[in-house]
Amino acid sequence: MKALTKAAAAIGDGIVVLDRVHRYGEGIAEVADAIRRGDADGAIAALAAGVEGVTWIADDPAAAAESDVMRPVRDGAVAAARTVIQAAQAGDARAAIATLSTFRVLCAHRRGAHGVATWMERIERWLAATVPGFAAEGEWYAGRPLLVTENDYGLRLYNGDTGVVVAEDDRLVAAFDRGLRFSPTRLSAVDTAYAMTIHKSQGSQFGTAAVLLPEPDARILTRELLYTAYLRFPRAFYDRHATGQVLSREQILRAVWGYEYDPGTNVVDVYIGYLRRKLRTQGTNAPIVTVRSVGYRLDATA
Helix, strand or coil: CHHHHHHHHHHCCCCCCCCCCCCCCHHHHHHHHHHHHCCHHHHHHHHHCCCCCCCCCCCCCCCCCCCHHHHHHHHHHHHHHHHHHHHHHCCCHHHHHHHHCCEEEEECCCCCCCCHHHHHHHHHHHHHHHCCCCCCCCCCCCCCEEEECCCECCCCECCCCEEEEEEECCEEEEEEHHHCEECHHHCCCEEECCEEECCCCCCCCCCEEEEECCCCCCCCCCHHHHHHHHHCCCCCCCCHHHCCCEEEHHHHHHHHCCCCCCCCCCHHHHHHHHHHHHHHHCCCCCCEEEECCCEEEECCCC
């Protein structure tokens, strides 16, 4: 106990950033760290070296979409979707929802050759060619993955929530986490989720993600976008000694992303919002208090 007390006194008030990663392997951490530091050469070198946990396809995904080089993307998307469809047809909503996060295609754009709309259509073609009776029921078919695009407070569904259409008895229902079940016709703002934008993926984690990037000169291709795509949910770790301390947006950005604060960006506010929502959906009060015009405070009593 004395040793712990002395260690706590030595640390004092402040932010403790944990740099040993347990969520993913060293290979992913190496590339993510290079992206965070803005080291483009280091990131490319790590990818080209074939680091653990990462497969780098150097070809343009739009031009090579139907070639053998993109087989890992095609096989991953089809295998995951087939498993979801089988579970949904069997009425196993829990298994179907759990399988949704095993594989996801992430795009920077919504439209265009590298965009969500194009890749969604392509994945559905792959499924139609390999899964017997795919989507035979029409728009609402068992196994259709759903992404909520607008908050619906009446249904307790929020922008970014994912679910799946499941066969229950002689009807179809849209099943979501937290045990929520609805008739699909009650859903007013949902998309099919075989592919989604990197922006929409914030707050999510996937077993495998195929990140399809546009041309190098695309304006949307920023370090923030790459880092978000690579990790899905950047995490800052705060020690108990930081409880009650007001942390500015600049402090949080430096601790998590490691680059200078741009007063024109709201990236911290966006991620704080996702973190609060994630805590609420897990039945936990979000102890993050906004200090107006300053930043945020971690409050154990909130």
